Amino acid sequence: MPPLSEPLRKLGFLTIGLFDRENPRAGHESTLELIELGERLGFDSAWLRHRHLQYGISSPVAVLAAASQRTRRIELGTAVIPLGWENPLRLAEDLATVDLLSGGRLHPGVSVGEPMHYDQVRQALYPDTGDAEDFGYERVRRLLDFVAGEKASDQGGTEGFEVFSERVEPYAPGLIRRMWYGGASTRSVLWAAQNGMNLLTSSVVKAEGEPAADGSFDFAGIQAEQIRAFRAAHPEGARARVSQGLVVIPTDSATPEQRARYEAYAAQRMPRTAVPQGPGRLLFAPDLVGPSAQIAERLHAHAGFREVDEVAFALPFTFEAEDYVQILTDIATSLGPALGWRPSGLTAAQ
Known part of the structure; x- marks a missing residue:
């Protein structure tokens, strides 16, 4: 077994919050219950993905406002809000409101870029300004300034x-x-560092550098290099926060049927990890499925994981509520401790 990584300091999870078109309330309620379970299990954070015009949570900030009133300790994050769909000033108002309601537990994650399928949504989203919208880093900079309390208007005082x-x-x-x-x-990680942000790195990186002799790229190596570059450019240096978000599926307490389904899910997604995908040359990490001890060994050997001391493991998109309960429970009770993590604020019932 490779030498151990640093003990894991913060353990979180990430979910997409799926719902049924004909009964969307049930899916949103299930997501809130999952966050409550995460707090009871001692997780440090719960993160929501962001989906527009799909059957996943389209308004994570609103859902986290609800979660803030049903939890007391767990940190609540977004991973990530695509800013191309947002007005930075209005988003800053919403983020600050939810942060205050949560008692300072909100961790907003954002990204830039043209909205997905922009040609199909441009008329609905920006009917008059579609060609003038800036989807680059300046949009993030505006949001950061508003969140920091910088001037947003020339109108102040009493009227x-x-x-x-x-x-x-x-x-x-x-x-x-x-x-x-x-x-x-x-x-992107250098821009985030130079602007004093924390870094969310996931199961997707851009294939950078030269491939190996067989044409393959080393996902873990690329991710580790990006993390090191981020910290080298960040004002806080080695103390700059980085969270990793691989897809992790422990099977310690899974039924035989669940194990078979999980393994089939990972196998179906494995081909996309072999070569960079699409014009963006995106490289995907394999999903980690198996007993916690086996997953822990693979993580200890993962160059990207070895650079971090906090994670937000991503839950698969298409599983059932009982699957997520089993996976979260195994992460908290088996995998987390195998990585040196200790649960936070467990209730007496646990």
């Missing part, structure tokens, strides 16, 4: 009976230090 502020209100102290960027390329 009649109304009082106006020059900054976004409410203001949430400390939120600016909890802003994360979802980066998959060296260019």
